[in-house]
Amino acid sequence: MTTTSTTYRDITAEQNETNPYARLVNGQTIVEIPSYTLECGETLYNFPVAYKTWGRLNDDRDNVLLICHALTGSSDVSDWWGPLLGTNKTFDPSRFFVVCINFLGSPYGSCSPVTIDPATGKPYGPSFPLVTVKDDIGIHKLILDSLNIASIACVIGGSMGGMIAMEYSTTYNNTNYVKSVVALATAARASAWCISWNETQRQCIFSDPFYDEGNYYETNNKPDSGLSAARMAALLTYRSRNSFETRFGRKLPFKTQTEESVKEAVRYPKTKDEENWLMHNEGLKNSGAVSSNSSSAKPQTYFTAQSYLRYQGNKFVNRFDANCYISISRKLDTHDITRNRVDPNKVTEDPLPHVLAQLSQPHLIIGIESDGLFTFGEQQLLGDKIPNSTLKKLDSPEGHDAFLLEFEVIDEYCREFLQLSLPEYYDDSGKVDVFENWEEFVKSLDNGGNSVFGEAETNITNW
Numbered sequence: 001m002t003t004t005s006t007t008y009r010d011i012t013a014e015q016n017e018t019n020p021y022a023r024l025v026n027g028q029t030i031v032e033i034p035s036y037t038l039e040c041g042e043t044l045y046n047f048p049v050a051y052k053t054w055g056r057l058n059d060d061r062d063n064v065l066l067i068c069h070a071l072t073g074s075s076d077v078s079d080w081w082g083p084l085l086g087t088n089k090t091f092d093p094s095r096f097f098v099v100c101i102n103f104l105g106s107p108y109g110s111c112s113p114v115t116i117d118p119a120t121g122k123p124y125g126p127s128f129p130l131v132t133v134k135d136d137i138g139i140h141k142l143i144l145d146s147l148n149i150a151s152i153a154c155v156i157g158g159s160m161g162g163m164i165a166m167e168y169s170t171t172y173n174n175t176n177y178v179k180s181v182v183a184l185a186t187a188a189r190a191s192a193w194c195i196s197w198n199e200t201q202r203q204c205i206f207s208d209p210f211y212d213e214g215n216y217y218e219t220n221n222k223p224d225s226g227l228s229a230a231r232m233a234a235l236l237t238y239r240s241r242n243s244f245e246t247r248f249g250r251k252l253p254f255k256t257q258t259e260e261s262v263k264e265a266v267r268y269p270k271t272k273d274e275e276n277w278l279m280h281n282e283g284l285k286n287s288g289a290v291s292s293n294s295s296s297a298k299p300q301t302y303f304t305a306q307s308y309l310r311y312q313g314n315k316f317v318n319r320f321d322a323n324c325y326i327s328i329s330r331k332l333d334t335h336d337i338t339r340n341r342v343d344p345n346k347v348t349e350d351p352l353p354h355v356l357a358q359l360s361q362p363h364l365i366i367g368i369e370s371d372g373l374f375t376f377g378e379q380q381l382l383g384d385k386i387p388n389s390t391l392k393k394l395d396s397p398e399g400h401d402a403f404l405l406e407f408e409v410i411d412e413y414c415r416e417f418l419q420l421s422l423p424e425y426y427d428d429s430g431k432v433d434v435f436e437n438w439e440e441f442v443k444s445l446d447n448g449g450n451s452v453f454g455e456a457e458t459n460i461t462n463w
């Protein structure tokens, strides 16, 4: 095996020290990249990139499955696509070297608004430059080269991860670097609908007085209300009207749960006006106007659907940063695989079908019938125009997030595709030296057996 790859300084410990969100991710490696010039023209210096790997590289250094995470995901595939990871699953570490790299703008370890800018000693915050999916592709290459990877067997991603996968198809079209692509519930370019939802979510954050133009790191307040409202709006685009109807209907939240958890904050009305005020402002953060779920004769105005959204909003602010959310949503808006790829003098009509029709690799496109964000029609366009592609429909009622929920069907579709398009990784040709005792080996590791990374990885590649 050739071992001439660049190695980057491991800065996991120091980044975990300064970035509390990076600490949330189990067992990833964070390295320092000396410099990279972004699509916007700015250069990042001495910045972190986080990634996680499972399995080992084969002698040809090409048994790589590159997994691309979605908007609020991290490098830890086991955390959000866990059931697809394991022996005889799609992401089979006994056969493949599985890699997931945290993208720029995410708080979970790679360079983002929460990263300390070496030039100022403070987090980049709102001065973090615009990053794009094309930048992620460039950064990925540095990491993949440092891992001594010669080429990628398959790039797989859903939603924003699918956008990265589609950018891979285009960047490495007609090369041997990317052999196949799986894109789920995604788009070759951000639609007006997606951009508009992102705008709505950014405006939620902007309207929080604690946002303070993004300069909130040195205060004791974060724009939690705004970020929470943004997540609630986003969640509605990730699920479907019918899934909410089935799950919540007009059900009421548990009386005791509501009253006990907010007992301290509840204001009990003394006058009719105050009672009306309380009902009007119910749910307004920091006002004491919370649902008392009283036995009043007035009609109920607080439902389980609301408590679900509020719960999700609160949960989200504990694991995400508002400036990162803005940065990532702007990156999503810029996504367009046709950008700088079509000569407007030659292609005067919509360039997208033209670019898709040029793609050479086998593609599996998985669309979700009930997805209102990345519609099934958008997936059909990919399936129709990409010459060597298979389109599969996921009949889930869950909406867009079905790509994170319907593990069994996704696993089945992906495995079938990989076995058909990459048979040499499954037959006896010797391409892959199957790591028979993978599960046993992982269990024997000190880290609890979830994954293999850092020092343990050295053991595996030398196995």
Ligand SMILES: CC(=O)SCCNC(=O)CCNC(=O)[C@H](O)C(C)(C)COP(=O)(O)OP(=O)(O)OC[C@H]1O[C@@H](n2cnc3c(N)ncnc32)[C@H](O)[C@@H]1OP(=O)(O)O
Binding pocket: 024, 025, 070, 072, 073, 074, 076, 079, 080, 108, 253, 304, 305, 306, 307, 308, 309, 311, 312, 319, 401, 404, 405
């Ligand atoms: C460190 C990291 O990397 S974190 C990143 C991990 N996540 C990702 O990467 C992908 C993003 N994840 C997601 O988008 C989502 O988590 C999904 C789609 C995978 C699953 O969504 P979930 O929120 O887990 O599922 P679901 O919608 O069923 O909500 C369940 C939660 O809502 C709560 N809940 C359900 N109904 C109600 C209600 N009526 N009122 C209040 N709470 C409710 C449940 O108690 C449960 O709480 P819990 O999460 O504390 O266990």
Ligand SMILES: N[C@@H](CCO)C(=O)O
Binding pocket: 070, 071, 072, 073, 158, 159, 160, 238, 401, 404
């Ligand atoms: N639930 C997903 C949706 C975006 O694709 C996430 O939060 O990343």
